Amino acid sequence: MTADGEIIHFDNVGLRYGTDREVLSDLSFTLFPGRFYFLTGASGAGKTSLLRLLYLAQRPSRGMIRMFGTDAITMPRSRLPGLRRRIGVVFQDFRLIPHLSAFDNVALPLRVAGHQEKDLAGPVRDILDWVGLADRIDARPPTLSGGEQQRVAIARAVIARPAMLVADEPTGNVDPEMALKLMRLFEMLNRQGTTVVVATHDLDLLRKVPESLIMRLDRGRLSDPTGALRYPPRKMQ
Template sequence: MTAGEAGIVQFDNVGLRYGADREVLSDVSFTLFPGCFYFLTGASGAGKTSLLKLLYLAQRPGRGMIRMFGQDVITLPRSRLPAFRRRIGTVFQDFRLVPHLSAFDNVALPLRIAGMDEASVRKPVADMLEWVGLDHRAEARPETLSGGEQQRVAIARAVITRPQLLVADEPTGNVDPDMALKLLRLFDSLNRLGTTVVVATHDVHLLRKVPESLIMRLDKGRLSDPTGALRYPPRRGSFEA
């Protein structure tokens, strides 16, 4: 990767408001580069969740330009959005697992929706459950899993399609500190395989755990750049326990 390499996501003077209220995001501009790890932080109400919704295409901005994977997504026909969304993995704070499905079937869901035949589903799902340390819980339903286990299933489901971009909204908010570190290690490992990772968090202690990670800080809907996240960064070091 070189300093002139194009980003996979580009925001240019993006603004977002809900209804007639004041803008929750104002003049937001940044670039996300391939293979980098970003933390998105800020006080409650700063606009983190709204920015993530724009990143995983659940919301369109009121103004500005957004390009993803080389395409203007604001003018993109809705018929093409599902294909774009398959390139983005999303992890929510509240997990959003399907309650009547086993851990295996929750992780397999994106592959089945994409039309993969059943014979081809089993190995990647089994490998992914092993990767998150839950191969022994493949048949368990969400209600029988701990909070940390549910979050790991959610992560496995988000990355089973090998997304180019992973967006995680407060993924450690419902787990204890030890589990938070384990989850962060999973994100770090995925990032080292080439996925660009964006983790929204209010936990300032996590920001020091991924050396040379890039911090994007929101304050009342405006973005600051304390670690150079808006320009191309150096390669990261090793994960810190």
């Protein structure tokens, strides 16, 4: 994070796959710590591609991306894992490890970060209980429903309290009651300082987080209905 508070900065970023036309064009924006952003747009607008840039799974075709005060384009590849560990990701296709239990899938980020085994049980059990899976702690992903797998994926993404959480349609496989509960979890993390970016086509979600800011993608370009691209950082309590 830089001295003026920015956490992510895009400057004239474009992305194309191969020789096709750009799927993202002329993206310039700043994300600030402690803010909650919704990324909306029709199917095919480029939401998933933009999220891939945000969690460093994809490099842009042009432009500059600065993350946590570091030029993410020119930095040595050896430093990328450390930067990625500051970002929690909820994937649309979950990406759980099928031979590991729900407990071990959720514990994975803590183990990678070097936490001792004796310190894992409490936090992992607490977060699985919060997402309604206390009774499925030993279950492996193939035995879980789609909604249960989604909740395990969300628990794994937030267990290490990342500086930024990026979520691609995180409520797409859960019922409305659980969707609201998950949004409250994201809000709680946000109030504690995590920058949250949720991509969704569910416009009802936008009304459930009153202080959220909206970035709207239309054919690869961003519009700014709530001032998200220029909003000053909120003072943390």
